[in-house]
Amino acid sequence: MNRFERNVQNFLGCDSGYEESKIVIFGAPFDSTTSYRPGTRFASAAMRNESYGIETYSPYQDKDLEDICVFDSGDLELPIGSAELALADIESRAEMIISDGKIPCMIGGEHLVTLGAVRAMVKKYADLQLIQLDAHADLREDYLGVQLSHACVMRRCYELLGDGRIFQFGIRSGTREEFEFAKSHTNMRKFDLAGIEETVQKIGQKPVYFTLDLDVLDSSQLPATGTPEVGGVSFLDLMGAIKEISGLNIVGFDINELSPPYDQSGASTALACKLLREMMLYFY
Amino acid sequence: MNRFERNVQNFLGCDSGYEESKIVIFGAPFDSTTSYRPGTRFASAAMRNESYGIETYSPYQDKDLEDICVFDSGDLELPIGSAELALADIESRAEMIISDGKIPCMIGGEHLVTLGAVRAMVKKYADLQLIQLDAHADLREDYLGVQLSHACVMRRCYELLGDGRIFQFGIRSGTREEFEFAKSHTNMRKFDLAGIEETVQKIGQKPVYFTLDLDVLDSSQLPATGTPEVGGVSFLDLMGAIKEISGLNIVGFDINELSPPYDQSGASTALACKLLREMMLYFY
């Protein structure tokens, strides 16, 4: 190491400069609206730390993070306690990245952070499609009177995108009203990931934002999340779905809801790191 | 809230009055005979706390706890240290509930608590059948000289019910003697839940007490139990079995052996809450 340089901590293998990079990572450590168990604010820091336990090379794809250019811009300093201010900061960061023709890769935080990114996206991509893998519908009108809540994030996105442009998979929790709402307004697949292939064909070349709420996974594979949900999909199912989706025109993506304080074994964080490696290699 | 009322804590959505309710919940926080790792005494309190992380609505059944009437009577104050006194209290509570024509739903506690409920049941239902989902046979004559032990609970129930009326599924741990005993005296299915359908047909309309030891699940899905056992069934397998059983005449049921001190991630408690929701909706 040159004596003037810091030994800075990026996500594993993501040490390219901004200019040359096609993907730009940023962390959105925000969980103020989490109704149940907070902790996702620690996800991006934990994932950077723990990424050094995995390899840059993917035997699944026979590709290596060393062969692609990703810039890890670190974490936003979000004003905990104000969802509106935090969303504005996220929107601004995402906007900067897409205005430079790059793909934003956001590490949440609670799922509400997705709204900030989608707000930026729809300004540039008028026909944006949204693919959501999640255990929860997140379609409530409000949650205890609050509209900017993680439990409402897809409803808020719906208000930006309109009917038929949100594709939901793996959903297994919600109110009766949310499931009713989905019947008329979104494309929802309950419980599993079947139908991804048809969705890919239907979307074609339209720009896609992909949001991954890690609780779509079965709670045996990902216990460390705000609301662990049993009955979910397996890692290999999820890998298959991401591979399918990688054929689309992905203009931005995120990975959310890892909650490190509940990850005593570290297995959930390790899984999230591996998924992020695979997503970056697939979507590059 | 009216100023004279407490904001009392029930299991999610179980806030009906006693008179109107068909199911009555009570907790049996007892684990004094647990030979290995105690902690199940905290299960009922933890499940009430954590139940607010799930929804009242079940997308599996398209039913909602808000649509049925359940009274949560809270926990028994059991004399830790005396199995005999504790069983007497449990028996008395179960007897009161069935004498009012309602279905008792007991949250253990170690598995020994089932004996208290079964003692009450056999007094009212002479031809009671017992379905047990469990990793352990629990058929020992005694355990280090103690007969009222969790490891002996099914043997004690057998003494009340006699040959052929106990149906055991998922059993994968025990002494050679227990497996031998089962060949002559109970209906035991090793390792998995195959054969539930035939059991349902065989039992017909006879009254059934259903006891669920959560360690029947694979330890990946339910690590937080006194004796986690790998090689078990999955949540979806278990849901399938409960659905089958729901066609029977269930006169009482329990859910046992969740051990919250070993549930750092909370995923086991969340699973137990979801199972209890589904059981109440199925057995109502």
Add this chain to the structure above:
Amino acid sequence: MNRFERNVQNFLGCDSGYEESKIVIFGAPFDSTTSYRPGTRFASAAMRNESYGIETYSPYQDKDLEDICVFDSGDLELPIGSAELALADIESRAEMIISDGKIPCMIGGEHLVTLGAVRAMVKKYADLQLIQLDAHADLREDYLGVQLSHACVMRRCYELLGDGRIFQFGIRSGTREEFEFAKSHTNMRKFDLAGIEETVQKIGQKPVYFTLDLDVLDSSQLPATGTPEVGGVSFLDLMGAIKEISGLNIVGFDINELSPPYDQSGASTALACKLLREMMLYFY
């Protein structure tokens, strides 16, 4: 237990009715503005659960909770994610209690919840004095642009009360600006609790709201808080201060910042329960 009654969970020994009670407990499970480590939202539930590990009798005072009348009204259902709505609910609850001539005893939550109570208090008591025991000054104008933040709560209270009516003890963390502000506007004692006696004399019979941020204690005695601070006071020092204060006209009080997810041993929660018992016995 009568069959129509629930075995409801109050804080230990606080099972009197509302009408007869002089002190009314309520929980304020809110931590959305916590900048560092959330978790205090779980404090009131944890304290009720764990209170059964202590006794109703205080050998320090030779008094017993069984001899006084306290009503535990349970927890407010606060809208996580909106500080303004949450404060309004707290204010409303505190207002109801004081309008009935009773003393509100609030269990936080992060320290911001105190603002809700103080807003109610100043409407009834124009000359309200505020005694704060805390490691942190909490006097910032804003925190990352947010004014309703736990780091600003005393500044917001100051805006309601004005110069010289806030008495701060044990303060050992803050920005240089906060310490400067205190010199002109509050009565601040750094590091320890010396000077309580003079404060008591100075205040005389004016009405006092007493707010206890548990991090005033040394982090060895109370590690389970959002921002554990070493170099603090001991439990016995704190007990001495509370005894001194008990001679004042206490019209409301709170206990804040216990964070149960960080209390693996349970010792912090046990300490908080004991303190609450002593405070109720002293302030009754």
Add this chain to the structure above:
Amino acid sequence: MNRFERNVQNFLGCDSGYEESKIVIFGAPFDSTTSYRPGTRFASAAMRNESYGIETYSPYQDKDLEDICVFDSGDLELPIGSAELALADIESRAEMIISDGKIPCMIGGEHLVTLGAVRAMVKKYADLQLIQLDAHADLREDYLGVQLSHACVMRRCYELLGDGRIFQFGIRSGTREEFEFAKSHTNMRKFDLAGIEETVQKIGQKPVYFTLDLDVLDSSQLPATGTPEVGGVSFLDLMGAIKEISGLNIVGFDINELSPPYDQSGASTALACKLLREMMLYFY
């Protein structure tokens, strides 16, 4: 290592043979009557494991465990679930040791185990005196109807010993009735260890059983116990008291109530190991 020998695990430095030893250690892993948080059954195993983190040499006494002869006889296999059977096993082990003219050193377990040892002691030593260092009086007549409970252990010992022969120090929790009982029947020092010196003089050369409930320590120094109690004594205070006591005719002693499941940092177990080393060196 000779190929026929096992590499067995003793408490650090306690590897002498039975015949040559003056002190004989045994573990009493029993916690079935623990009303609040079980876990002390794991104490003796944890202390053996963790003892290798300390040294055999005491700089406090300038003595070394290598220079004395202690036999570690391992743990009793106690019938969890039956206090009466467990106490009989403990009594029998203690009796064997004292009949050989050796000093039993018991590692609990919950405090009830002391009753088993005292039963053996009083048969041999008619004028036995009992010194108890504890946060709790343990003088209840019964606990929820159970008489063989950790909360009643000193009351049961009192029934064997009679008035004035139990010396209690550090007591800071109990019911009003227990404190009243102590006034007439035991010698109780509340809160701290003052008065040990007078006690030592008063007892003179009568045989003494010394029982140490670790919760006499402040919960900051020993959080990992069934019922952590703040406001206790420091390690150095306790060391001073043990030194005083070591001048007496100690015919047996125990160390109780360490609960390893609540000791995430390991600091409590390390402390208990160091205390046991010091006690053995002092009482040899």
Add this chain to the structure above:
Amino acid sequence: MNRFERNVQNFLGCDSGYEESKIVIFGAPFDSTTSYRPGTRFASAAMRNESYGIETYSPYQDKDLEDICVFDSGDLELPIGSAELALADIESRAEMIISDGKIPCMIGGEHLVTLGAVRAMVKKYADLQLIQLDAHADLREDYLGVQLSHACVMRRCYELLGDGRIFQFGIRSGTREEFEFAKSHTNMRKFDLAGIEETVQKIGQKPVYFTLDLDVLDSSQLPATGTPEVGGVSFLDLMGAIKEISGLNIVGFDINELSPPYDQSGASTALACKLLREMMLYFY
């Protein structure tokens, strides 16, 4: 218990004498080269402690540990900090056991310990074959300049055995170079355990050392390991593979990489204990 005997702790049911035993267990508590999260040094102690939570009887094989003769020789006292010295001690212990015609069963420790055993094995068995079940290839030439590293252990074994004698299954992590190396020099099966049957046929009656790195299991079933890896095999898959392998001429075996500090629930340690029971029953 005779008063002169210790109540020593073996792995469950492994209390035969050395002479009569066919399998000899020893622990190799070494993890000094672990690059990521140390802790496997505690595995052998934890497995002995926790083995009492399982049964001696295997319903999978209808065999019982009570019916076979195994000697548990305890743990080596390895010089933490020096891989070379530690390997020499392991080699020496393994050599002693095989020179007496017995089968060594080593409990690691990190995977590097296998090198010590293999060094002993190749001296006696010139045509030794090595079967490795693992998530990681462990084929690096060096790791940050260190050649005796867990990440290089199979490369070091390769240097002893040569081409084609190492059979690797379940491999899903490594550098591109390791996967390239394997193509020419070892028999590697990526991701799963397919092909075990052919391997068994190919090896025939040649002597086999079997090394099990527990991270071959999916991280949902075994989270408590140094580097948990999702996407692995299930317990039942692994049991099937061990059954296949048991037909071979197994002259030594080990089980590695359990990390108890990351096993809050105890489920990983319980799984490892069960696997060890099954391996001993299969390989006897």
Add this chain to the structure above:
Amino acid sequence: MNRFERNVQNFLGCDSGYEESKIVIFGAPFDSTTSYRPGTRFASAAMRNESYGIETYSPYQDKDLEDICVFDSGDLELPIGSAELALADIESRAEMIISDGKIPCMIGGEHLVTLGAVRAMVKKYADLQLIQLDAHADLREDYLGVQLSHACVMRRCYELLGDGRIFQFGIRSGTREEFEFAKSHTNMRKFDLAGIEETVQKIGQKPVYFTLDLDVLDSSQLPATGTPEVGGVSFLDLMGAIKEISGLNIVGFDINELSPPYDQSGASTALACKLLREMMLYFY
């Protein structure tokens, strides 16, 4: 943030450039020789993360980290498994920093890392004095045959410095031999920090390396260390000693043995961060 810059993570307030800085921080994440409980390799990363929970301003000194220039150069990438290589890297980094006229501030790691720094120091400062605050003497000739062990680090330093130049305080654990050795060769104060003032006078203006093993603190205040030791000094005692020492010519310093995996509450890491802030402000 400028789009080309990373939001890099330094220790709180240590974001000056290398050239302008007087103190240069580096992490030495090494714990391979830790004989008991590894984990200190995670200390530097944890302290950077958690430093954002404290303030840059010290009310103890009325100084602010914002007012001084410190460069945080990040962590060395040390070859886990080879003490010799790791020490060479540490020596090289320390040498670079002192050759530029700056003060190295090393965050360990286990205490062995101090040897690397001292090796660099003695080359530049022939009359280097060493002040060590520690619970352990660390004066063994070897530990299980290994000479480069944390338990031997002061013995190795002694070999570089010679008689009378090592000043040890707070020592309360070691073998009899170590305490004997100290009598002839070092200046050792047992148990507490008395005598710092005389030491300061004795040393005068000679260059001093200051090494702080955090286990000098009582285990109640710092439980999260490799070998927690009760009976130690308090935080305020330690602050007093550091203040005394700050009058000396400190040419380098370190802080060692924080073990974040054992810090569930975070209180130990918070304490270490505060101490580091105070040390930098005192030694600047």
